[in-house]
Amino acid sequence: MSGGTDEKELKALQAALAAEHAAVYGYGVVGGRIREGRRAEARSAYDAHRARRDALTRRVRDLGGTPVAAAPAYALPFPVPDSGAALRFAGELEERVAAVYSDLVRATGGEQRRSAAEALREAAVRAVRWSGESVAFPGLAERAATASPSSAPTA
Amino acid sequence: MSYPPPLRVPSGPRRRALLVSAAGAALLAGCTGGGPESEESAAGSQSVTRKARALAARESAGMVGRYDAVIATHPQVAERLGPLRAEVVRHTEAFGGTSAKGSTGTASPSASGAVSPTPATEKDALAELAAAERALSDRRMAALLDVPGELARLLASVAAAGAAHAYLLTEDAG
Numbered sequence: 569m570s571g572g573t574d575e576k577e578l579k580a581l582q583a584a585l586a587a588e589h590a591a592v593y594g595y596g597v598v599g600g601r602i603r604e605g606r607r608a609e610a611r612s613a614y615d616a617h618r619a620r621r622d623a624l625t626r627r628v629r630d631l632g633g634t635p636v637a638a639a640p641a642y643a644l645p646f647p648v649p650d651s652g653a654a655l656r657f658a659g660e661l662e663e664r665v666a667a668v669y670s671d672l673v674r675a676t677g678g679e680q681r682r683s684a685a686e687a688l689r690e691a692a693v694r695a696v697r698w699s700g701e702s703v704a705f706p707g708l709a710e711r712a713a714t715a716s717p718s719s720a721p722t723a
Numbered sequence: 724m725s726y727p728p729p730l731r732v733p734s735g736p737r738r739r740a741l742l743v744s745a746a747g748a749a750l751l752a753g754c755t756g757g758g759p760e761s762e763e764s765a766a767g768s769q770s771v772t773r774k775a776r777a778l779a780a781r782e783s784a785g786m787v788g789r790y791d792a793v794i795a796t797h798p799q800v801a802e803r804l805g806p807l808r809a810e811v812v813r814h815t816e817a818f819g820g821t822s823a824k825g826s827t828g829t830a831s832p833s834a835s836g837a838v839s840p841t842p843a844t845e846k847d848a849l850a851e852l853a854a855a856e857r858a859l860s861d862r863r864m865a866a867l868l869d870v871p872g873e874l875a876r877l878l879a880s881v882a883a884a885g886a887a888h889a890y891l892l893t894e895d896a897g
Binding site for chain 1: 813814860864868876877878879881882883884886888891
């Protein structure tokens with residue numbers, strides 16, 4: 569069974585695709601700055617996002633949509649001049665990808681949902697590989713907004 | 724080209740253009756587009772949801788119990804496991820369950836199968852905890868296929884958190 573209409577699914581797919589375009593671009597930046605010891609890991613993340621991007625593109629076409637295109641360039645959330653910043657940036661890329669996949673899980677059913685959940689899980693694991701810290705609810709922005717008792721010393 | 728605000732982490736002006744343009748706009752649209760309506764209105768669906776939530780809460784509570792058992796046997800890992808355990812407590816609560824915060828031994832281990840005695844070495848105990856997190860994550864990946872969208876989204880997130888925990892428990896040892 570499908571969790572929603574094709575239109576809802578298509579919208580969520582396009583959002584995920586746009587995020588994957590951004591992630592592919594972002595990892596290009598990460599790859600150029602990250603220290604050598606982590607470069608292979610960045611490369612494999614880059615490849616994973618490209619594969620997801622291509623799969624999403626196909627799925628959008630299958631549903632009769634026109635896949636959103638990548639932007640020619642993206643503004644970075646903060647300067648990424650060195651390996652430390654590249655690590656933080658990579659973690660942020662994964663968190664943003666996780667967010668769109670959680671929405672895609674909601675908007676789809678069956679195999680598409682399973683695939684979205686797997687993508688979310690992979691993004692969450694990569695996020696902790698980069699940041700070294702987990703979050704309670706990867707991809708759920710509304711729950712991230714509430715105080716985290718596990719890490720906030722002021723909570 | 725407009726520069727929409729970031730999805731979350733609203734903060735300084737520097738972050739305003741977080742991976743912007745089409746991507747940002749589409750992300751925003753995606754997040755507000757879906758809704759929990761309709762699908763959870765059917766009575767049958769509600770029953771499925773209730774049962775799935777109850778099971779998920781029990782399983783998270785069982786996982787809290789596993790963390791407590793490891794911490795009780797290996798107090799030196801308490802600091803490291805504390806944040807992860809706290810997240811599992813939040814999972815339990817998100818599914819509508821309760822965890823006795825701060826106390827140990829109150830969680831029911833039955834949901835996640837028989838809990839064997841905690842391994843004598845720290846390394847083995849952490850490895851076993853990681854395996855339990857991974858197994859629970861896998862069960863949730865399957866369970867989310869059979870529930871309405873909103874609960875599926877929560878299950879997917881918690882499954883992802885569990886996999887991240889498993890990674891931290893094994894890769895960060897020592």
